Amino acid sequence: MIAELGHFALILALLTALVQGSLPMIGAARGDAAWMALARPAAVLQLVLVALAFAALTYLYVVSDFTVINVAENSHSAKPMLYKVTGVWGNHEGSMLLWILILALFGSMVALFGANLPPSLRARVLGVQAWIGIGFLLFTLLTSNPFLRVFPAPADGRDLNPLLQDPGLAFHPPMLYAGYVGFSMAFSFAIAALIEGKLDAAWARWVRPWTLLAWVFLTGGIALGSWWAYYELGWGGWWFWDPVENVSFMPWLLGTALLHSAIVVEKRDALKVWTVLLAILTFSLSLIGTFIVRSGLLTSVHAFATDPERGLFILILLLITIGGSLLLFALRAPVLKPGGLFAPISREGGMVINNLFLAAACATVLLGTLYPLFLEAVDGSKVSVGPPFFNATFVPLMVPLIFFMALGPLMPWKRADLAGVFARLKLAALGALAAAGLTLYLREGWPVLPAAAMGLAAWLFVASLVEWGGRIKLFRAPLSDSWRRARSLPRAAHGMTLAHAGMAIAVAGMIGASVWNLEEVRNLRPGESMQVAGYDYRFDGVEQIEGPNYLADRARFTVTREGRPVAVLTPEKRLYPVQNMPTTEAAIHTTGVSDLYAVIGDSDGRGGWTVRIFHEPLVPWIWLGCLVMVLGGLVSLSDRRLRIGAPKRAKARPDAAQEPIPA
């Protein structure tokens, strides 16, 4: 019953989307207010229907209804409740439903809070959103329906992949999807603007917060995924340049570029055509990210053939969406009038540099990710593109980006004086030298490159603070005066400082983790010790424990440093009997500047165990930096001018004019 209800609600949602995608568009073309107005209730209704379908599937998982194939294949009665619920999106069909739910959620937000949008723009934005919805609903209903029954029903389910039974991964997909789908807003606004033939500051005022929200989610989602890989896979690594990671990273790179170019559109009415193109490309990459992972295309071209129906559908959907929107762009972009002019050396110019390097970085990741497929299709030869390639091509693009990232915020709009900017960066240069010097002092062997890299991170960090300090006249005016200035500074300015500083922290973490991580593999018997990076790890032994749906060997290590206790680490090796699958649960103790990381391997049958100890300097900073970046995004989102239903422009103008003029 419930499954059929969910199925039915999903079909109704498709019909609603068809109405929402057609009538308001026609209304907007004809100037018919009543038809245009249809878009809003339709968007809300669509949300209600999709939410109903999603609730139905969730219910089926909660009560373990194994007459439904999807539940039987991905759940188990003994699974903890948390993972029963998160298991809803831990599989292909359910994750598609989640995607559609988030899309409907975003669409209804435009409907509910878009009162200050021009009616024709609103109708068109919702129309485009509905088109996307139609594509996904059709795909789900025709090829990936989660509500199908199975007869006879199995006695119990096949369980969720144990690797996914983890809080980190439970919330990684929804965040990633919220990011992907969030970029659909920028896309819909871009397409609507192309149809409308008009794009102004009000457009950018809407697009920016949505892009920022999507960016916040995507940043959080990627960070969460990377963190999960770090503590769950037991390899001590945090980023593998795996295709699955790359496809989520590409929209992030372009989305970050979009975030910056949208600011130029809002503040200066410039870079409009480019911003529209970025919006289209960013969402296209999000679509590719969603589908490529699901289709198995990345394993091999041949995987596509194992499920030709799905694969073909995906290909056609991508072709229509990406090809169609690029065609529309080619036809209509010349209509958009170029706006404000600026000199190459200016805030806008800085954003152009940012966009240039981010786009090139994105192209690099795209090339590396798809090249093996491409080459195999062209001449049948097989190559592998792994981390060594990305380290050799991607990293060199990041170096100038981070260098210029320090300069950009210090430059005024329209025209900047480079000498003046560098004069304000004396402190940052000092910070860079100090960080590089400290690195050389602390690490033996004269590590010139890592020292330079740490200097670069410090350069960005200090420069971000200098810019912020300059705005509030820190140490140049009485502290109370600075405090008052900080209070009246737009939240977006605080947000930028946080995001840039967070990036610097994350970069420092990445450098430390890549250059100085240590790994020791040893065979230890209980009572024996090993020393890694000055810490003594005493292996106390292994005990067997029983979890709710797994068995585990839990090892115990007492970690001391020069005799003083530091931590007790209890890594586990679990076996999930339903899928007969082992997983490793690393034990991690963080000191704030480094992680002590222990993994227990197999017993050699003679009392010894394989023990893997990693020492990971600065690793925690990666996620700390991401957290600060996300925080920066949120602070910026809370800016009064960006909030949904923000006051009309007349009221927003004064502080907008005040803000971008650094002393």
Add this chain to the structure above:
Amino acid sequence: MRALAVVLALLIGMPAVALEPDEILPDPVLEQRARELSKEIRCVVCQNESIDSSNADIAREVRLLVRERLVAGDSDQQVLDYLVARYGDFVLLRPPVKPGTYLLWFGPGIVLLFGLAAVFFFFRRQRAAATGAASLSAEEEARLARLLDDPDAAQNNQPTAPAEPKERR
């Protein structure tokens, strides 16, 4: 995120996890070279995994093979060449630079150059537009057109609309 890779590796079946203590060479210098080299070599049955982190049986075999060659006195390049002769370019995580991979290796640089060229032309066009616009702004041009079209509008307009300072330069 590498769940798939792990699942795949598990399906192929092996109890061991990555590098095992019994594989480690007594000579720390050679062992260090072996580890570095292992990160460049793909586990041929895995999804984009190096033999260093893979737990597949074949990865272990190749790890042992690499160490064997190093002990026998091979240089790093000789070890890689040996593996390429056995498994093809597929085994290298850093693809070789050859005609088939020129696009891969030089693509990022080409994209950057194209981008730089686009930025250059953007600013040049903007400068050209700026000198053109200095004489007449879009608004002024529109007003001029109106004036030329309709002399009445000109009379109505003149007292009320002194050119709006809309131009943002």
